[in-house]
């Protein structure tokens with residue numbers, strides 16, 4: 364029987380093979396450090412450790428102080444962290460070498476204390492430094508006497524070229540990665556379901572955060588994939604707002620953008636719902652607009668589709684809706700031409716998802732992007748392919764920082780009904796975000812079981828108040 368480690372290790376080995384084949388190196392070396400914990404200045408504590416995604420992707424392990432190397436003549440070697448007696452007392456004994464062999468799928472596994480010898484043998488050779496480049500600044504943390512004495516020539520251009528190859532590989536998720544993303548999405552769905560039941564006037568954003576994150580962890584989440592966003596009422600207009608002590612009020616919308624991480628893999632889901640039982644006033648109309656735009660983009664997503672076109676199509680549809688509601692005025696073409704809708708939708712339609720929430724490879728240099736408001740924060744600008752995991756997350760916000768800018772008000776005096784907009788001060792924002800796998804034939808919404816239609820949301824809210 365093939366166990367979970369074997370499956371993981373063979374997936375990681377396949378990634379290494381693909382990378383090495385695409386790199387086509389002759390004599391250059393590659394070194395991929397994991398990184399080491401970063402001290403919190405002025406304390407004896409450390410920031411939570413995150414292994415560099417390139418190290419985890421190619422090495423299969425995420426422990427601090429590990430180093431993966433590649434020499435086209437010798438192949439891959441993993442130098443595992445070595446735990447001192449003192450570290451063993453305070454933070455545990457670390458893994459045994461055999462465990463690293465099992466997880467990396469490599470036979471060439473040595474303690475990191477052997478890395479100095481490897482560098483010494485390769486003195487003077489050109490080197491690409493992927494992973495965490497902290498090894499240059501804190502070589503002692505990798506048990507090296509120093510870095511510069513090895514006279515290795517870190518080649519910036521080579522590093523950039525090899526990194527781009529890895530970025531492109533990382534876009535297409537293998538079966539092991541998909542398994543972890545699905546587990547992360549499943550945990551997130553449970554958290555969001557709880558939030559639908561838990562939120563009510565009088566409870567704070569912070570209380571919601573505590574409940575949703577606890578539910579992630581109860582359902583297999585290892586940590587949150589990013590700082591959970593809970594914005595109620597006006598706070599929903601801050602795209603990455605941190606949950607505050609603000610208590611929800613009847614009539615507010617609550618925007619929750621939160622995702623669990625499982626074995627390094629992220630999920631990223633947003634739902635917006637009323638703090639009370641029902642969407643009121645313009646909330647209903649604008650929510651329906653964002654939902655329609657999101658469902659259009661999901662329906663249009665598939666292999667060969669240009670994500671930039673999805674983003675621009677979503678922007679156009681939002682603009683059309685804002686014209687119909689009367690927030691915008693004039694011709695649709697004119698509005699879109701001048702990016703007026705970007706005042707209310709100032710971010711991209713979504714991004715790749717994987718080892719990072721905004722995963723690598725979304726915008727590789729091959730494609731130039733015009734510097735215009737509607738494209739500035741587009742974090743995925745590529746043709747979609749089967750195996751990509753992406754988010755689709757249109758939004759609509761009334762953001763004082765943009766709407767109170769006199770220059771903006773002058774520029775769009777004709778296109779925006781400013782009286783309407785000013786009356787919506789405090790509205791906050793709406794965002795609806797799902798995680799989507801591009802398949803051979805179309806798209807699978809990984810977070811599809813989490814409700815987002817008005818009828819179901821209002822039914823869930825009614826249940827919450829009944830309970």
Ligand code: GLY
Pocket residue numbers: 589620621631720
């Ligand atoms: N979940 C936050 C973002 O995608 O920016």
Ligand code: MN
Pocket residue numbers: 631713714754756796
């Ligand atoms: Mn997102």
